[in-house]
Amino acid sequence: MALTAITVQNTRGIKEVYPVSPEQLASQIGWLKEDFDFKYAKLGMVYNSGQFKVVSEELSDKRLVVDTVIYAKDGTQLIKDLEDYKRFVLRKAFIVTPNAVEASMLTGIKVESLRDQEVVARALHEMFGVPYVVVKGGHVKGEYSFDVVFDGKEFYEVGYPRIEQKNTHGTGSVFASAIAAELSKGNDVRSAVEVARRLLQGSILYGLEVGKGIGPVDPYFLLKDSMKYKIMEEMREFGDFVEGLECFWKLIPEVQSNFSHSVPPEYVRGLDDIATFRGRIVRTWDRKVKVGFPAVFGYPTHTARLLLSLTSQGVKADSLINIRYDERAIRLLRNLGYEAVEVNRELEPQHGEGKTMQWIVEYVVENYGKVPNVIYDKGMKGKEAMIRFWTNGVDEMKNSLEYLCREL
Structure with missing residues (x-):
């Protein structure tokens, strides 16, 4: 794991963000590459233009699973310089996994329905050349939600019941990390998304009631x-x-x-x-x-x-x-x-x-x-x-x- 920032946060939100320098980030990634031979890498919070360029250069030969975490749950901005992010990160992505709000911010297309998810998924593919787009449905109203996957040719959906649970901190990270893990095991994108969704549903169901704000999801339930x-x-x-x-x-x-x-x-x-x-x-x-x-x-x-x-x-x-x-x-x-x-x-x-x-x-x-x-x-x-x-x-x-x- 390469650290992009030190955050001062608790369950109620983020107080301060201290990004590491581009040189420090490059050093971390380079040292990991010397030790591990990996094909896929999951990106979460990458904070500024300097870090975007490092990721683009240091991971140019990797397939990137990108969790487009633009804002934290409390509204704190976690990605600065959005246009540079699109240019240096999204155009290098193998898969992006935005929720409906993030997909709207990246494309300017409002997402309120399953049909909108398909439209914005195609737009992300065409605008940034991303081979696979997964638009999550958790922010779309309804008792039943869908993750819409687009591979540049066809759409397919992964459906799941909505879980009413307060403690959802870390959902995007768990989802994208699980996809990267499944792909690293040799599974195809569709099965990777399905496994990631099942993992995420269980993690939300067993979300931890800790602190005074929004607690984290709990993937430990797998044990x-x-x-x-x-x-x-x-x-x-x-x-x-x-x-x-x-x-x-x-x-x-x-x-x-x-x-x-x-x-x-x-x-x-x-x-x-x-x-x-x-x-x-x-x-x-x-x-x-x-x-x-x-x-x-x-x-x-x-x-x-x-x-x-x-x-x-x-x-x-x-x-x-x-x-x-x-x-x-x-x-x-x-x-x-x-x-x-x-x-x-x-x-x-x-x-x-x-x-x-x-x-x-x-x-x-x-x-x-x-x-x-x-x-x-x-x-x-x-x-x-x-x-x-x-x-x-x-x-x-x-x-x-x-x-x-x-x-x-």
């Missing part, structure tokens, strides 16, 4: 599959743990127990992100414990639904178990420093199957203003008294359960 592999390993270890824990049978209620464990809470979007045991955790006649392996994602147990309801409220919980109600257990959990609150199940309204866990969380939030780690009820006719206990970390859960078993 969700590997996160799930880790969760499955931890579920297996947890099952072995409770089967080997002497006296754990004392904690199991009449309806039996189950344990749910999720990917990090910020990445939970549904039951498919939460693992639980297909069978329950049961006690046998000889005071042993049997875990209902295997662990599976997406199984709608009460513990999985409750964990999903917690994360939906922003609670940083990734592990949850239900255990037998015992006043001594409540006292012991409080001794560990956990808050415990009671839910009155007699107040539960009539609702459809699977809504009880959501109601419990809503009841606690409404009556206590937050969700403590221990939620219990003393039961009612047809409903066994129960303790529901969550932690943010499976090791904390194990340590707490071990303490309960030892002290009960």
